[in-house]
Amino acid sequence: MTRALTILRRRLVGSVFVLLIVVIGSFLLLEAAPGDAVDAYIVSTGGDAGMIELLRHRWGLDQSELTRLANYLWALLHFDLGQSVTFSRPIRDVILERLPTTLLLMGSATALSFGLGSALGIYAGAAPGSLRDRFLSIGSLALYAVPGFWLGLVLIVFFAVDLRWLPIGGIETIASAKTGLARAADIATHLVLPVSALGFIYLALYLRMMRAGMAEAWRQDFVLAARARGLPRRRIVLAHVARNALLPLVTMLGLQSAQMLGGSVVIESVFAVPGLGRLAQEAVAGRDTPLLLGIILVSAVLVIVINLLVDLTYAFLDPRVGAGEASA
Amino acid sequence: MSEFTISRRGLLAGSALLLASTALPTIGFAQTPKKGGRLVLAADSEPRNLNPAIVASNGVFFISSKIVETLAEASFDGKDGLEPRLALSWEGAADGLSVTFKLRDGVKWHDGKPFTSADVAFSALQIWKPLQNLGRTVFKDLEAVDTPDEHTAIFKFVKPTPSQLIRNALPALSSVVPQHLYELGKIEDNPANNAPVGTGPFKFAEYKAGQYYRLTRNGAYWGKDEPYLDEIVYQVLPDRTSAASALEAEEIQLAAFSAVPLADLDRISKVPGLKVITKGYEGLTYQLVVEINHRRKELADVKVRQAIAHAIDKDFVVKTIFLGYAATATGPVPKNDPQFYTADVPTYAFDVAKANALLDEAGYKRADDGKRFALKLLPAPYFNETKQFGDYLRQALAAVGIDAEIVNNDSAAHIKAVYTDHAFDLAVGPPVFRGDPAISTTILVQSGIPDGVPFSNQGGYKNAELDALIVKASETLDTAARTDLYKEFQKKVAADLPLINVAEWSFISVARDTVGNIANNPRWAVSNWADTYLES
Numbered sequence: 014m015t016r017a018l019t020i021l022r023r024r025l026v027g028s029v030f031v032l033l034i035v036v037i038g039s040f041l042l043l044e045a046a047p048g049d050a051v052d053a054y055i056v057s058t059g060g061d062a063g064m065i066e067l068l069r070h071r072w073g074l075d076q077s078e079l080t081r082l083a084n085y086l087w088a089l090l091h092f093d094l095g096q097s098v099t100f101s102r103p104i105r106d107v108i109l110e111r112l113p114t115t116l117l118l119m120g121s122a123t124a125l126s127f128g129l130g131s132a133l134g135i136y137a138g139a140a141p142g143s144l145r146d147r148f149l150s151i152g153s154l155a156l157y158a159v160p161g162f163w164l165g166l167v168l169i170v171f172f173a174v175d176l177r178w179l180p181i182g183g184i185e186t187i188a189s190a191k192t193g194l195a196r197a198a199d200i201a202t203h204l205v206l207p208v209s210a211l212g213f214i215y216l217a218l219y220l221r222m223m224r225a226g227m228a229e230a231w232r233q234d235f236v237l238a239a240r241a242r243g244l245p246r247r248r249i250v251l252a253h254v255a256r257n258a259l260l261p262l263v264t265m266l267g268l269q270s271a272q273m274l275g276g277s278v279v280i281e282s283v284f285a286v287p288g289l290g291r292l293a294q295e296a297v298a299g300r301d302t303p304l305l306l307g308i309i310l311v312s313a314v315l316v317i318v319i320n321l322l323v324d325l326t327y328a329f330l331d332p333r334v335g336a337g338e339a340s341a
Numbered sequence: 342m343s344e345f346t347i348s349r350r351g352l353l354a355g356s357a358l359l360l361a362s363t364a365l366p367t368i369g370f371a372q373t374p375k376k377g378g379r380l381v382l383a384a385d386s387e388p389r390n391l392n393p394a395i396v397a398s399n400g401v402f403f404i405s406s407k408i409v410e411t412l413a414e415a416s417f418d419g420k421d422g423l424e425p426r427l428a429l430s431w432e433g434a435a436d437g438l439s440v441t442f443k444l445r446d447g448v449k450w451h452d453g454k455p456f457t458s459a460d461v462a463f464s465a466l467q468i469w470k471p472l473q474n475l476g477r478t479v480f481k482d483l484e485a486v487d488t489p490d491e492h493t494a495i496f497k498f499v500k501p502t503p504s505q506l507i508r509n510a511l512p513a514l515s516s517v518v519p520q521h522l523y524e525l526g527k528i529e530d531n532p533a534n535n536a537p538v539g540t541g542p543f544k545f546a547e548y549k550a551g552q553y554y555r556l557t558r559n560g561a562y563w564g565k566d567e568p569y570l571d572e573i574v575y576q577v578l579p580d581r582t583s584a585a586s587a588l589e590a591e592e593i594q595l596a597a598f599s600a601v602p603l604a605d606l607d608r609i610s611k612v613p614g615l616k617v618i619t620k621g622y623e624g625l626t627y628q629l630v631v632e633i634n635h636r637r638k639e640l641a642d643v644k645v646r647q648a649i650a651h652a653i654d655k656d657f658v659v660k661t662i663f664l665g666y667a668a669t670a671t672g673p674v675p676k677n678d679p680q681f682y683t684a685d686v687p688t689y690a691f692d693v694a695k696a697n698a699l700l701d702e703a704g705y706k707r708a709d710d711g712k713r714f715a716l717k718l719l720p721a722p723y724f725n726e727t728k729q730f731g732d733y734l735r736q737a738l739a740a741v742g743i744d745a746e747i748v749n750n751d752s753a754a755h756i757k758a759v760y761t762d763h764a765f766d767l768a769v770g771p772p773v774f775r776g777d778p779a780i781s782t783t784i785l786v787q788s789g790i791p792d793g794v795p796f797s798n799q800g801g802y803k804n805a806e807l808d809a810l811i812v813k814a815s816e817t818l819d820t821a822a823r824t825d826l827y828k829e830f831q832k833k834v835a836a837d838l839p840l841i842n843v844a845e846w847s848f849i850s851v852a853r854d855t856v857g858n859i860a861n862n863p864r865w866a867v868s869n870w871a872d873t874y875l876e877s
Contacts, residue, residue, distance in 0.1 A: 047750065049753070056756055057400050098389075166586075173586065173590050181586055187381070283580045298752065300753050
């Protein structure tokens with residue numbers, strides 16, 4: 014347990030600096046982009062010089078960059094994410110509204126790609142070089158090579174337009190007044206296609222990694238020893254070969270969760286899912302600096318937390334991890 | 342389908358066809374409207390402010406025009422091209438110093454309070470004039486609004502203001518909001534800006550960000566038996582391909598504002614149960630324009646500008662980029678405008694040889710590599726068609742020895758580059774013609790506009806004669822004389838080419854056959870839909 018606590022403490026201290034660098038870096042990057050929130054806004058309205066000046070003043074864009082950054086950091090210190098200019102609402106509310114959707118989509122897709130990917134990986138890796146191994150490896154690579162939006166569109170055309178089994182998009186039926194289990198079932202039906210589109214693409218990653226790890230493990234002495242002891246084949250595959258191949262997959266899980274946050278922009282747009290990815294895209298297009306910073310901050314915290322969990326899982330799976338840190 | 346072919350070919354093809362098309366809706370949809378039902382349609386953007394009195398833009402009207410009404414709406418066959426809404430009549434004084442509106446009796450706000458002339462006076466003086474994007478220009482000389490009784494509002498101007506301009510501005514600029522909800526606190530921060538309260542046929546019910554807007558029937562609406570629909574739901578579909586799929590899957594019944602891309606229309610028109618409609622946007626015409634930076638010495642020469650005009654094959658642009666859903670342009674007023682358009686202007690036929698000759702004449706001979714000079718070309722990113730035309734223009738210019746380099750930006754960056762930084766030589770823009778040249782058209786060529794004003798002359802063009810003409814037209818009260826001045830304006834612009842008008846286009850709706858009373862006015866998508874109905 015002390016091992017876990019040490020890892021936790023070290024990571025938390027480091028995280029604060031990471032977050033600070035992320036915030037300042039993103040702020041400067043967005044400032045460097047030509048045009049500000051008012052420029053983005055008047056695209057759809059037009060307006061005379063007086064109106065534009067009025068807007069810049071109201072949205073605080075007539076202040077210098079440094080003042081705005083200082084104000085933002087000061088507010089952040091008080092856990093205030095500020096006000097979104099594109100939504101004219103507190104950023105905390107805007108993000109909290111979308112976060113559950115993104116977590117649900119991302120979590121389900123990760124679970125799908127990790128669960129199915131490693132299961133198929135074990136199936137393929139149990140007999141490296143066999144026909145089923147080749148078939149699965151090539152099939153998963155083909156899926157990996159497919160662009161996400163295209164897979165999404167094909168799924169829509171097939172399952173929603175032609176067969177009409179599943180809804181085309183959105184997160185739940187509009188104004189259906191469903192509650193409880195009925196609502197959960199409704200959301201689940203809406204998630205089938207986006208989760209599949211997102212999950213199937215990353216499936217190959219886990220499958221290939223699991224398979225490669227197992228192919229490697231088969232050649233190890235301890236596997237030979239296990240076979241010599243006369244253990245059942247099923248037990249050798251699961252407890253000896255697969256367990257040893259699992260560690261890199263956990264690392265991958267941590268890395269990929271960060272990627273999923275970004276990768277879901279496309280899927281969220283195609284399936285009209287109101288998640289963080291789309292929000293981030295709108296924030297960039299609208300030059301809504303505080304909103305984008307809020308999203309980046311929340312995502313960064315998520316990534317940090319997920320990686321922390323991964324490290325703790327790692328320590329649990331492999332007793333050697335963190336032992337050095339704890340004794341230091 | 343015959344309707345569709347007629348209007349496709351004749352789209353924007355002049356006032357004669359406009360009149361013909363007005364007759365069609367009554368023939369096409371002669372059924373008795375049914376009551377009830379929920380209309381679900383695609384929305385591709387979520388405006389940050391839903392108050393049409395502050396933000397007069399199509400994105401806002403698309404949703405808010407069902408909730409908040411204007412004094413009058415555009416009409417195919419009404420007097421002055423208008424149909425009464427909150428105002429029953431409008432009468433401009435001969436001296437141009439006042440306009441008298443008689444208001445509708447017995448109208449109630451959605452919260453039950455009565456609508457009176459005080460609401461009109463408040464909206465005009467506190468919102469349209471000081472805050473509204475377009476009203477700040479049109480109502481700049483509005484000094485007071487007298488309300489002798491609850492149903493009369495008299496607009497008083499400090500300077501003579503043409504009543505034709507005020508009339509033409511009514512459909513877009515005159516949304517009336519309730520004084521009793523807006524008189525306390527800052528108007529810009531009012532919660533009703535995001536949950537509007539009006540007098541319209543539908544009430545604002547709810548908004549789920551990123552998902553949908555829902556409007557419900559106003560049972561106390563002044564229109565007899567109206568509205569027919571129980572609910573209107575705008576489903577937010579950010580991906581343009583999904584609107585077509587959603588229509589096919591019968592999840593939505595309508596996609597307006599060309600939510601279905603032009604390239605998909607041919608396929609979707611063959612799907613049983615769906616119809617493609619090109620009408621109902623006559624009052625929302627967009628113009629494809631080449632904006633010119635006259636600070637470049639080559640472009641300051643009218644011969645070079647004429648050469649560029651001759652280098653563009655407008656028919657090709659209409660056929661290939663707009664797939665026929667557009668019309669070629671002759672000048673700064675679109676062909677489908679019933680009041681101001683004149684065809685009697687200098688024209689520039691597609692003629693590469695002539696363009697080359699003009700450039701030679703101007704003294705820009707081809708160098709050894711065949712190039713005369715290089716330019717920076719910034720196509721506006723707001724529409725697929727503006728980007729595609731940018732690519733076409735680059736090729737067209739290459740044919741006459743002008744080497745154009747395309748600079749792609751996103752919307753915010755494009756606005757800043759062109760209208761604030763003037764960091765362009767040529768730009769492709771889509772200005773909107775709003776029914777009167779004084780609202781947003783003359784500003785495209787007038788000089789003396791401060792930096793940073795979007796969709797205005799930021800190319801440094803200065804023509805004293807044209808400036809004088811614009812001022813004179815803005816002060817001319819007689820409708821016929823004023824109209825003639827704008828015809829003169831079109832001639833001068835076409836002759837001197839401060840910018841080059843290439844094409845005019847509008848939007849397309851795709852709907853299920855069950856949706857009735859579609860496209861029955863020239864601003865249908867942004868009108869109140871009180872008579873829209875669903876056959877079960």
